[in-house]
Amino acid sequence: MAQLLRSRPEGLCCPEGNFFIDPVRPVERALITHGHSDHARAGHGAVLATRETLDIMELRYGPGFAGSVQEVQLGERITIDGVEVTFHPAGHVLGSAQICVEGGGTRIVASGDYKRSPDPTCASFEPIPCDIFITEATFALPVFTHPDASHEIAQLLKSVRQFPERTHIVGAYTLGKAQRVIALLRDAGYNDTIFIHGALVKLCDYYESAGVPLGILQPATVEERGAAPPAGAIVVAPPAAIDDRWSRRFADPLACFASGWMRIRQRVRQRGVELPLIISDHADWEELTQTIRETGAGEVWATHGREEALVRWCELNGIAAKPLHIAGYEDEAE
Numbered sequence: 001m002a003q004l005l006r007s008r009p010e011g012l013c014c015p016e017g018n019f020f021i022d023p024v025r026p027v028e029r030a031l032i033t034h035g036h037s038d039h040a041r042a043g044h045g046a047v048l049a050t051r052e053t054l055d056i057m058e059l060r061y062g063p064g065f066a067g068s069v070q071e072v073q074l075g076e077r078i079t080i081d082g083v084e085v086t087f088h089p090a091g092h093v094l095g096s097a098q099i100c101v102e103g104g105g106t107r108i109v110a111s112g113d114y115k116r117s118p119d120p121t122c123a124s125f126e127p128i129p130c131d132i133f134i135t136e137a138t139f140a141l142p143v144f145t146h147p148d149a150s151h152e153i154a155q156l157l158k159s160v161r162q163f164p165e166r167t168h169i170v171g172a173y174t175l176g177k178a179q180r181v182i183a184l185l186r187d188a189g190y191n192d193t194i195f196i197h198g199a200l201v202k203l204c205d206y207y208e209s210a211g212v213p214l215g216i217l218q219p220a221t222v223e224e225r226g227a228a229p230p231a232g233a234i235v236v237a238p239p240a241a242i243d244d245r246w247s248r249r250f251a252d253p254l255a256c257f258a259s260g261w262m263r264i265r266q267r268v269r270q271r272g273v274e275l276p277l278i279i280s281d282h283a284d285w286e287e288l289t290q291t292i293r294e295t296g297a298g299e300v301w302a303t304h305g306r307e308e309a310l311v312r313w314c315e316l317n318g319i320a321a322k323p324l325h326i327a328g329y330e331d332e333a334e
């Protein structure tokens with residue numbers, strides 16, 4: 001059973017199928033769950049992924065990011081050297097997928113990153129019954145409970161009404177979180193132009209072309225006449241931009257940050273955030289444990305984050321579990 005997938009320094013390896021899932025070093029054949037840079041790296045011989053993930057990799061790394069690419073549809077069965085593989089929605093970012101690997105009567109699901117709460121910018125997670133479930137553990141501590149994202153967006157809009165002279169600068173990771181924040185603002189009825197940092201333009205355009213409407217967006221450049229965000233505008237920018245010189249050119253900037261880490265007060269202070277928005281693209285503690293139960297897996301492998309706490313929970317609940325110590329995945333993407 002343990003032979004079908006095993007942990008190697010390059011990442012999760014299927015020796016029988018001669019492929020890796022989200023390898024952290026260049027390999028001959030890679031199956032990629034989603035486009036975040038710690039999971040989707042350039043330089044593999046062949047890449048198998050969803051259309052959106054391939055497109056996002058090309059946007060980020062250029063057309064030569066892999067020797068060859070193959071697109072897989074969600075639910076489509078592909079056989080690689082006798083090993084059956086299917087991709088299923090993970091609810092994390094556009095194109096994100098869990099990868100199900102079957103062979104010798106064993107089914108293993110590698111979740112990549114996932115969440116269960118609704119996200120207007122990507123397909124919803126589906127629990128896949130399996131023998132072994134490989135789960136992320138980014139927020140695997142009971143202290144992590146994520147409120148409804150719509151509640152956090154309501155807090156943002158309340159602040160915008162309360163401080164109409166201040167530019168609200170929302171730090172949000174460039175792939176997934178930024179587009180989700182924008183889509184949630186639209187869902188909440190906010191129809192004004194939203195200003196975006198230059199680093200977001202290509203990905204926002206791509207989301208639009210892939211059928212995710214984001215409303216009227218404009219680059220947040222103060223140099224171009226007429227394009228500068230008016231007082232009271234909402235600007236979305238990469239997290240690093242909210243507290244640097246870039247943000248100081250706007251009217252009385254108010255630093256907001258959309259991240260699951262905003263549950264932790266110390267992180268809010270560290271980053272100089274005035275308005276923390278607890279919006280996560282990863283599962284919280286309840287979602288993690290609920291999902292493990294729903295897969296019916298008799299064994300769980302935990303990767304990146306707080307593996308030990310999740311492993312302990314599994315053991316207390318009669319599920320065999322172990323941490324997979326694969327170096328190279330980051331939690332900062334959240």
Ligand SMILES: [Zn+2]
Pocket residue numbers: 034036039092113333
């Ligand atoms: Zn991710």
Ligand SMILES: [Zn+2]
Pocket residue numbers: 036038039112113136304329330
């Ligand atoms: Zn990850």
